[in-house]
Amino acid sequence: MTWVARFGMVLLSSAFSSHSITELFLPQCTSITLENRKRKYFYGETRKEVQEKLKVALHQQQQGTLVVGPKQTVEQFFTHWLEDVHKANVRVSTYKRYQNLLRLHFLPVLGQYQLVKLSPQHIQALYAQKLKEGLSPRTIRFLHAVLHKAFDHAVRLSYLPRNICDMVELPRSEKYEYHPLTLEQIQQLLSCAQMHPLEALFVLALVTGMRRGELLALKWRDINFAENTLQVQRALIEVRGEDLRESEPKTAHGRRSIYLIPLAIDALKQHRARQLEVRLQHADTWQEQDYIFCTSHGSPFHVTYILNSFRSLLKKASLPRIRFHDMRHSAATLLLSMGTHPKVVQEILGHSNIRMTMDIYSHVLPSMQKDAMTKLSRALQQES
Template sequence: MAKKRANGEGSIYQRKSDGKWVGSISTDDGKRKVFYGKTKAEVREKLNEAVYAQQRGMLSVGPNVALQEYLENWLENIHKPTIRLSTYLNYRKLLDNYLLPGLGKIKLQKLTPQQVQAFYSQKINEGLSPKTVNNVHGVLHKALDNAVKWNMLPRNICDAVTPPRIPRKELNYLTSDQARILLKEVKEHRLEALLTLAITTGMRRGELLALRWQDINFTDRSLQVRRAVSYLKNYGYVESEPKTARSRRTIMLPEFVISILQQHREHQQEQEALAGKVWVSKGLVFTNAWGDYYSPSTMLKVFKRFLESIDMPHMRFHDLRHSAATILLAMKVHPKIVQEILGHSQITTTMDIYSHAMPSLQDDATEQWEDKFGKKSKKKGKK
């Protein structure tokens, strides 16, 4: 017997013939959508997603809907509530600039892998970067995943499409000696605390600029990454959750970093006293002259001028994150710990990006094998 659910929530039952679970829901246009699964939980999940889509008008979309209409509904009514504003704006740009003009008029159920593959090739030939085409592919794949879940498509045709390979860029990073020089030269500079944290923790720019004093435990010498900030056109400064679940992390700090942060706080308190009533009390660690968010563009200009003043090669601020990871691995810190410090979702990301640091570790491993089992060990045994 089908399990009764409230109106508009559909029904679930198990077929006696083959044991499969079946769920169904009536759409606004009077038709019925049916979902199948091996377990009751699987069907319930599909049904709940269908109810969610029904409430936003997605299930009533007919079989002849154009891809443009489907993508618009998917992004604005389904996906937008689940993602950060910055992510939404990026998806919106990819739809408006590429997907809708290029594929929008094709019927959703008529879209083929060949059409999508040809579209990607066309964009590459027009000069669009492989990375951007991959981003377009990612958005389309996500959108069609939902269409498959809602039984609007039998399969995701993006699974049969190969996006262009992204050329591997050689990372730009500081060596341990260069990092030592930079930290020495930045003393007493307005960026001292910021650059010291960037190099020793590998925190992202948005994470650093959203850092608050309440996130730092001076007794335990630890720092919590709980948010990030970005400046978005027409929206201003927007705080959001860190990039991934793993990005919410606790980082232990060396004593010398704690000391620099304490000095920075004392200097900030002096700034606040001078600013008086115009000071904006947000508790931010890194601020402008009035206690408000430190503009990312202003910070990058100051960073660029600082590098020029000490004759250091040009680099992006994000390269300090690469530098932190490379230096930690060179110091024989376990890759799993490096992953936790950087906030990577998976250790494979850490190992893949920073494989350039692995040869030195392999040399160390070879040396240890030689010491324990090779000629060196035999010489030691004769003594």
């Protein structure tokens, strides 16, 4: 390509004979003249930002995927954003969730609209319609977060002047009611889990608060028996229509080291001994993958087996039917109620920030405050 100056403007001659690129007087603006003689403009805070947008447009034009203003539908844009922009930056499970959410609740209603003509009223009406159809406020708020990300990208590409989601009112969020087990219930569950094939998994879930996918992805090399520590390095995720696959932990803080109490160490040692026996019995079909919780062939347990085993154990222990994830809440609630600092609990759980820990377990904090003030009162009385 060569730059040619003409009448205070800069023209760019390129290999694409079907259009010309013009950089206007301001270095923050560049435009492309397309085959239909319509002009597409790119704006930015700096010349570098504009050139980046231009580079993307040239690639799309070469591939035949560059769509301009009035011709581009909402469905065309969201397909481009999801497949070409967002997919490479998220876990497969997150991509699938976004894809299903858009396919089921957004594109059938608004996909045929021209992107530039979509308004906040369209989005607001969509949310009202979905609420009437029985979609939960929680799901609508998640859909809103997805739309906001996509429209942010449209603004960066100068397709839209501003993010229309910023002008939409969201339904009041339903606060999920957690059902953590009490200390007595945890002890009851652990007692019933003794000698169960998944005893070690249930012990780890209740004393470390690890996520289900993190537990299933544990490998023996992640356990340091000399130091009594466990390293969370990965997670196993369930992708619809596919086998379980390894993925990065849910958050950047998901990679973490957790100190293991003797109860957990003993359970793991017993589990390893039983696994070695199974391995010898199925030597012909065993495939070494180093998973701690695996089938008689060495492959990781499927989620369905884990959940069914958990429900059976709850029934055996005469405990209320709770979610597997509530064992994570049980561990956190117990730690906080025992006076553990929220920052420590955050690190154990792998939350991205302490605010998340405080928000989720705010119901525990008032009792912590009462205990703290009681201790302060006793200390002052002793001094006097």
